[in-house]
Amino acid sequence: MKGTALITGASSGIGESLARVFASNDFQLIITARDTSKLVALKNSLDDPDQTQIVTADLSTREGIDHLIANTKKERVDILVNNAGIMQWGNLQDREADTIDQLIDLNIRALTYLTHHFLKGMIKRSSGKILNVASIAGFQPIPAMGLYAASKAYVLSLTESLSEQIANSGVSVTALCPGITNTPSTEQLINEIPPFIVSSADEVALAGFEALMAGETLCIPGVANKTAVAWAKLQPRSVVRKIGGFVAKFAPDQ
Numbered sequence: 212m213k214g215t216a217l218i219t220g221a222s223s224g225i226g227e228s229l230a231r232v233f234a235s236n237d238f239q240l241i242i243t244a245r246d247t248s249k250l251v252a253l254k255n256s257l258d259d260p261d262q263t264q265i266v267t268a269d270l271s272t273r274e275g276i277d278h279l280i281a282n283t284k285k286e287r288v289d290i291l292v293n294n295a296g297i298m299q300w301g302n303l304q305d306r307e308a309d310t311i312d313q314l315i316d317l318n319i320r321a322l323t324y325l326t327h328h329f330l331k332g333m334i335k336r337s338s339g340k341i342l343n344v345a346s347i348a349g350f351q352p353i354p355a356m357g358l359y360a361a362s363k364a365y366v367l368s369l370t371e372s373l374s375e376q377i378a379n380s381g382v383s384v385t386a387l388c389p390g391i392t393n394t395p396s397t398e399q400l401i402n403e404i405p406p407f408i409v410s411s412a413d414e415v416a417l418a419g420f421e422a423l424m425a426g427e428t429l430c431i432p433g434v435a436n437k438t439a440v441a442w443a444k445l446q447p448r449s450v451v452r453k454i455g456g457f458v459a460k461f462a463p464d465q
């Protein structure tokens with residue numbers, strides 16, 4: 212075995228694909244999410260289920276984060292994959308306050324606390340890797356999903372800062388920035404999107420795994436996504452904001 216990878220949000224979508232990629236590359240797994248039955252199904256579908264530990268936890272709560280950390284004490288976590296995240300559409304002023312908490316607590320707080328906790332041990336050992344799942348939405352404001360895009364800008368910024376901060380420590384941190392990916396979280400809008408810009412969860416997971424192993428700081432899977440991000444960097448912010456506005460066209464009914 213090459214080590215242990217802890218993967219959050221492993222019960223579906225990109226996280227499930229990441230779990231399969233790590234398992235097929237000879238890593239032991241700790242997989243976590245809220246839905247135990249899906250985690251059990253994933254574990255049992257792997258070639259060697261005994262190499263996978265399940266921890267059920269709601270990472271939008273401090274108790275859930277503490278529970279996960281407490282249940283990983285026996286294993287040395289060599290790789291942390293902060294994948295769990297939720298997407299929300301709609302106007303900020305129309306949201307219930309507790310749904311705002313849910314997004315911030317999962318997309319930002321859980322990722323930050325888990326990184327803080329596991330990074331310490333990795334730095335001491337001078338080895339380890341962290342994969343933070345951001346999004347191409349982190350590169351630009353998106354009025355139809357402003358809170359989500361802002362949370363991914365946070366993930367991107369934190370990851371890039373850490374990457375510089377820990378350079379030469381033997382530890383690396385990578386931001387995986389997928390574009391639209393065919394997963395349960397996008398199933399309501401996927402048919403509205405031109406297929407050439409939609410990636411599969413497996414493609415995204417493999418690109419993230421390879422970038423992580425290579426110690427790259429940024430990974431944007433897919434030519435269309437890379438081109439979109441590169442093009443947007445050259446435009447005035449006012450144009451970038453307007454382009455972000457077009458995404459509203461694809462917003463599912465609230």
Ligand SMILES: NC(=O)c1ccc[n+]([C@@H]2O[C@H](COP(=O)([O-])OP(=O)(O)OC[C@H]3O[C@@H](n4cnc5c(N)ncnc54)[C@H](OP(=O)(O)O)[C@@H]3O)[C@@H](O)[C@H]2O)c1
Pocket residue numbers: 219220221222223224225226243244245246247249268269270271294295296297298317344345346347388389390391392393394395396397
């Ligand atoms: N799909 C896209 O187009 C796309 C594009 C860019 C970035 N991303 C990012 O990729 C990541 C994975 O997204 P996905 O599309 O694969 O979504 P998904 O299929 O909906 O998976 C989300 C995962 O997060 C877990 N999760 C949700 N709430 C949780 C909570 N409170 N506590 C613990 N786990 C929780 C879910 O499991 P349970 O429900 O069992 O808890 C599930 O395993 C997210 O960070 C997302 O922002 C997605």
